[in-house]
Amino acid sequence: xxxxxxxxxxxxxxxxxxxxxxxxxxxxxxxxxxxxxxxxxxxxxxxxxxxxxxxxxxxxxxxxxxxxxxxxxxxxxxxxxxxxxxxxxxxxxxxxxxxxxxxxxxxxxxxxxxxxxxxxxxxxxxxxxxxxxxxxx
Amino acid sequence: xxxxxxxxxxxxxxxxxxxxxxxxxxxxxxxxxxxxxxxxxxxxxxxxxxxxxxxxxxxxxxxxxxxxxxxxxxxxxxxxxxxxxxxxxxxxxxxxxxxxxxxxxxxxxxxxxxxxxxxxxxxxxxxxxxxxxxxxxxxxxxxxxxxxxxxxxxxxxxxxxxxxxxxxxxxxxxxxxxxxxxxxxxxxxxxxxxxxxxxxxxxxxxxxxxxxxxxxxxxxxxxxxxxxxxxxxxxxxxxxxxxxxxxxxxxxxxxxxxxxxxxxxxxxxxxxxxxxxxxxxxxxxxxxxxxxxxxxxxxxxxxxxxxxxxxxxxxxxxxxxxxxxxxxxxxxxxxxxxxxxxxxxxxxxxxxxxxxxxxxxxxxxxxxxxxxxxxxxxxxxxxxxxxxxxxxxxxxxxxxxxxxxxxxxxxxxxxxxxxxxxxxxxxxxxxxxxxxxxxxxxxxxxxxxxxxxxxxxxxxxxxxxxxxxxxxxxxxxxxxxxxxxxxxxxxxxxxxxxxxxxxxxxxxxxxxxxxxxxxxxxxxxxxxxxxxxxxxxxxxxxxxxxxxxxxxxxxxxxxxxxxxxxxxxxxxxxxxxxxxxxxxxxxxxxxxxxxxxxxxxxxxxxxxxxxxxxxxxxxxxxxxxxxxxxxxxxxxxxxx
Numbered sequence: 001x002x003x004x005x006x007x008x009x010x011x012x013x014x015x016x017x018x019x020x021x022x023x024x025x026x027x028x029x030x031x032x033x034x035x036x037x038x039x040x041x042x043x044x045x046x047x048x049x050x051x052x053x054x055x056x057x058x059x060x061x062x063x064x065x066x067x068x069x070x071x072x073x074x075x076x077x078x079x080x081x082x083x084x085x086x087x088x089x090x091x092x093x094x095x096x097x098x099x100x101x102x103x104x105x106x107x108x109x110x111x112x113x114x115x116x117x118x119x120x121x122x123x124x125x126x127x128x129x130x131x132x133x134x135x136x137x
Numbered sequence: 138x139x140x141x142x143x144x145x146x147x148x149x150x151x152x153x154x155x156x157x158x159x160x161x162x163x164x165x166x167x168x169x170x171x172x173x174x175x176x177x178x179x180x181x182x183x184x185x186x187x188x189x190x191x192x193x194x195x196x197x198x199x200x201x202x203x204x205x206x207x208x209x210x211x212x213x214x215x216x217x218x219x220x221x222x223x224x225x226x227x228x229x230x231x232x233x234x235x236x237x238x239x240x241x242x243x244x245x246x247x248x249x250x251x252x253x254x255x256x257x258x259x260x261x262x263x264x265x266x267x268x269x270x271x272x273x274x275x276x277x278x279x280x281x282x283x284x285x286x287x288x289x290x291x292x293x294x295x296x297x298x299x300x301x302x303x304x305x306x307x308x309x310x311x312x313x314x315x316x317x318x319x320x321x322x323x324x325x326x327x328x329x330x331x332x333x334x335x336x337x338x339x340x341x342x343x344x345x346x347x348x349x350x351x352x353x354x355x356x357x358x359x360x361x362x363x364x365x366x367x368x369x370x371x372x373x374x375x376x377x378x379x380x381x382x383x384x385x386x387x388x389x390x391x392x393x394x395x396x397x398x399x400x401x402x403x404x405x406x407x408x409x410x411x412x413x414x415x416x417x418x419x420x421x422x423x424x425x426x427x428x429x430x431x432x433x434x435x436x437x438x439x440x441x442x443x444x445x446x447x448x449x450x451x452x453x454x455x456x457x458x459x460x461x462x463x464x465x466x467x468x469x470x471x472x473x474x475x476x477x478x479x480x481x482x483x484x485x486x487x488x489x490x491x492x493x494x495x496x497x498x499x500x501x502x503x504x505x506x507x508x509x510x511x512x513x514x515x516x517x518x519x520x521x522x523x524x525x526x527x528x529x530x531x532x533x534x535x536x537x538x539x540x541x542x543x544x545x546x547x548x549x550x551x552x553x554x555x556x557x558x559x560x561x562x563x564x565x566x567x568x569x570x571x572x573x574x575x576x577x578x579x580x581x582x583x584x585x586x587x588x589x590x591x592x593x594x595x596x597x598x599x600x601x602x603x604x605x606x607x608x609x610x611x612x613x614x615x616x617x618x619x620x621x622x623x624x625x626x627x628x629x630x631x632x633x634x635x636x637x638x639x640x641x642x643x644x645x646x647x648x649x650x651x652x653x654x655x656x657x658x659x660x661x662x663x664x665x666x667x668x669x670x671x672x673x674x675x676x677x678x679x680x681x682x683x684x685x686x687x688x689x690x691x692x693x694x695x696x697x698x699x700x701x702x703x704x705x706x707x708x709x710x711x712x713x714x715x716x717x718x719x720x721x722x723x724x725x726x727x728x729x730x731x732x733x734x735x736x737x738x739x740x741x742x743x744x745x746x747x748x749x750x751x752x753x754x755x756x757x758x759x760x761x762x763x764x765x766x767x768x769x770x771x772x773x774x775x776x777x
Contacts, residue, residue, distance in 0.1 A: 015640060026639075031515050039369055041513070044362045046720060084513025086498075091508060095498050099491040099520045106483055114471045125470045127539035137390065137612040137757075 016058055025061045028070055029054055031084045041084060139197060142185030143274040146226075149178035149233065150264040153257040156236075160254020168250050169240045172257060176237040179230045183217075186226060186273055190217045196280040199223065199273045205286035205697045207669040215297035219288070221421060221437075222273035224300055228417070229267060231308040232260040235337075239312060248333070251319035252312070259311045259410075262444050270440050286697030289670065295355040299348055303375060306345025307413035310378060310406075313338045313385070317406035318452055321459040326403050327466075331393035334406065336761040338389055339615075341409075342382040343754030349375050350747040357744075361703035361718035363639055363735045365743060368514040373496040374416035377489050381409045384485035386754070391478050395540060397466030398475075401482070404460070407452040412489075414445045424500065470542035477535030484528035491520050522575060529582050529627060532620050533589020537596070551596065555588035570635055579631030586624030590617055612764075615757030622749025629742025636713075639735030643723055653712060653736045655681045657688075662719070662730060670695045672704075675719045675730065679708065690719040690732075713738030 016022040029043035034050040042050040042057070053074075060070050074082045086092040156171035189197050190213050193206045203220040204213055212219075218227040236256035243249040267273070290296075316334045320326040352372070353365040366372060385405040392402040418424075422438020469475040495512045502508050533555055537548040563581035570576045594617050598605045642650050644659040651657075660676040670693045677688045688706035695702070708715040713736050720731030 014643070031513070033511050033513070039367075039513075044364075079509060081509040081511055084511050085515035086510055086512050091502055091506065091510065095494065095512065095516070096520075098494050099487055099524060102490055103483070103487045103524070106487070110479065110483070117468075125468060125473075125542040127473070127542045127544075129539060137610070137616055137760075 016062055021061050022058075024067060025054075025058050028057050028061070028067060031071075032057065032074055033082050033084055035078055035082060138185055139189060139194070139274055139276065142182040143272070145178040145182045145185075146229075146264060146268055146272075146274070149175045149182065149229070150261060150268060152178060153233070153261040153264060156257030157254045157261060160250050160257065163247075163250065165245060165247075165250040168253050168257070172233065172236045172240050172253055175233050175257070175260065179226075179233050182274075183226055183230050186223060187214060187217050190214065193284065195282070195284055196276050197273075198275045198277050201277060201281055201284045203284070203286075205284045205669065207697070208286065208292070209668060211294075212292045212297065218300050219291050219297075222267070222271045224304070225263060225267050225271055226273050227301065228304055228308060229260055229263050231304050232256065232263065232311050235309060235312040236260065236315075243333070247323055248316070248319050248325055248330070251322055252315040255315035255318045256312060259315060259448065262447065266437075266440055266444060270437055284697070286669070286695060289693065289695040289698060289700050289702045290359060293355055293359055295351045296359070299351040299355060301348075302344050302351060303348030306341050306343075306348050306382075307375075307378065307410075307416065309337065309341025309344055310382065310410040310413050313341060313406045314410035314448075314452065317403045318455055320403060321455040324459055324462065326392075326399050326459075326463055328393050328396045331389050331399070331402060332761075335386075335389045335393055336758050338382065338386050338406070338409075339754050339758035339761060342379070342386050343751045343758060345375070345379050345382060346747060346751040346754060349379060350744060350751070353747070354744055357740070358705055358707060359702070361705050361733070363637065363716050363718075363733075363737060365633075365740070368517045370496050371420050373492050373517075374419045377492050377496075378409050378412040378416060380485050380489035380492065381405055381412055384482045384489070385409055386757075387478050387481050387485075391475050392466070395467045395469065395475060396464065397469060398479070398482075399466055400456075400460045400463040403463070404456060405482075407449075407456060411445065411449040411452065412493075414441070414448060418442055418445055419496070467541070469540070472538070472545060473543045474535060474538045474540045477531060477538055480531060481528065481535065484524055484531075488521055488524050488528075491524070492517070495520070522579075526578060526582055529586055529623065532586060532623075533593065536590070536593040536616070536620075552589055552592060555585055555592050558588045559585035566632075570632070573635045576631045576635035580628055583624045583626075583628030583631070586627065587621050590620040590624065593617070610764075611756050611760030613760075615753045615755070615760055617753070618756060619750045619753025622746045622753060624746070625742045625749065626746025629739045629744075629746055632739040633713075633737055633743055636738045637735060639733065641720070641731060641733045643729055644732050645729035648729070650734070652734050655679050655715065655736070657717070657732075657734055659730070659732065662722075665691070667693070669697060673719065673722075675717075675732065677706070677717055677732070679715055679717075681710070684710075686715070688715065688717045690717045692719045709741075710736075712736060714740050 016025060026043065030041045032042050032053065034040045034042045034045040034047060034053070036047050036049045037045045040050075042053045044050075056073075057070060060073060065073070071083055071085070075087075080087060086095055088096050152171045152175035156168050156175065159167040159171055186199075188194075189200050190204055191210065193200065193204060193213065195201050199220060199222050203223075204216045208216070216223075218224045233256075236253055239249065239253055239256065243252075313334055316330070316337065317326075320330045320334075349372075352375070356367065357363070357365040385402065388398050388402045388405060391398045418438065418441040421441055424438055495516055498512050499510055502510055533552055534548060537551055559581045562584035563577050566577040566580035570580075594609075594613075597609060597613055601608075638653055640650075640652055644650065646659060646661045649656055649658045656679070658678045658680070660678060662673050662675045665672040665674045672691045672693045674689055674691045677690070679686050679688055686708050688708060690706040691704035693702045693704055694700075703718050705716060705718040707717075716735045716737055718733045720733060723729050723731060
């Protein structure tokens, strides 16, 4: 029984005939988390279940599923935990927006501060053109 | 002997506390002496532990759990810090060592006394933790005949040196923290303070760079996955202080040269060490489930968290008290070297915040809503790649700008050649990488960085030309080498990630498979016996035209700890590394082995680039040290 499972796991790693489909499957396998390992995508795990999950990804791609459909399939069975790419909807919205919102907010604040300084009508500053100052960082 | 080591840790703890108290009382001699005494006591304790490991003293619980009499001597030695308790002792030793170096090299001043006192406090806390929650000197009632060995994954030269360098980085920032705290207490944060703090920051950051890259190199050839960075929470924990440290080694230049950004620089100085402790907490508490969190212990986690709160609470209170009163420094135009370095800091900080939020988000969601979710490489790739892509466009422009105010047109005119080269590289990349846009952008950015940095070097040489090369300061060399290294790293990282081809094969004996331009013939597997392991060793003949090379990946089994490891076989070739890992045997209809083969292009650019960044950091450090040795009169800032 166990041998049969190992065989199934090993054989399921046969790549898909269509190179484009195989490439998509490879990317998805790097984004789906092995459920029996610690923090490993199924593409990297040597565990049996990861082999089965890889097989499932390939079968679905072969049957014409879109990337999103494959993700939804796994999330429905194992929960959002299985997706290394958090969903943009719901709890993931903050996560995805955070870096860019923070960047814009701080950049905006810096810009306002600069403008406020400029509005104070200070005399224009001149560059420092001192060679020693330049070369001695 | 063991008990003497244990006692000397108590003595070190008392000495550190004494050093902090003397410092508060303003007694500089006594503060220094207490620190030196702590150094002696901790060194002795560490030596006792090393000796126990080398001599396989199995009356010590730690040695039993992490060593074995048959282990090679080198790994017995490295095993001293290859475990939680030993690594905490190393943390304490390095904290005190930085304090001791400061005692020896810093000119006597109030800043020195205060900083060494704070350092004493920073050493006192982990010593208390070591003695009461994770003592390495616990004896067993009856000594077993042999130990259970070190995790075989960790028996590796790169990983033997990974923790010491990582800790030199993490803990190196502790003295930057101490200087920041002392500067705030004395209200002395300004150009002179920055000049004194800068070598420490550069040294710690360079060590951290080496520590992280050793981890990446190890992951590349030991884990058998072919990758070098996995966005694992533990890796993220080390990346956060690195990113903030990178911001710090840039902002501190502005504070030193122009007196500006003083409060921001001091904030970063404090934050970097707090993030280092946060990293230790995340790794050691096991609060983030991850492949690396080998020491799962909630009690220890809680104590580390209390330590983090004490340290950060102390520092941020100081900051809240003194921060608003700090001098604003010289004025500058938004378009200037200062302005460019502020943008640098903006991007590094947002990147660090993104890593922090991404790493802690699953934990926060689970606590708040009970939902379990994962944040992995797709998130970090998609958010950090654009941030870093934009950031890495800046150095050539920033380097060409003058301080205080600059005009963009001469700067851009000077960089026309570099820009043209970058565009050309982008076009070449577009053809070679089959139109992967991110990768194309990455290659162009890398070439831009290298060409722009060399343009800057040529400008600095001036009319003297190449004859002036030996006259350039070490700081200029540091800057040049680090930024060229960054460019090489960017090129290597995007080409490797996008151009890697990998496949897992189920191969029977004598079967031949093709990958890339190579064919791989599987000649079977033989059993081999090593000093403390058994091994299945495969023989695979790789052929490409006239070129032939034999690859022998292994799967090792260490009976002492019952764990298998993969030993991948790697051959350098023009197209990249041939990388072969042996999987499991297949039985049944088809007998054979699963074998994973990949071709990783330009992987050496990744590790070589990071090494250059670290070398650049060390050169800049040496440049700062040399400058401090010469009279300070050359450092005058021109009149406003």
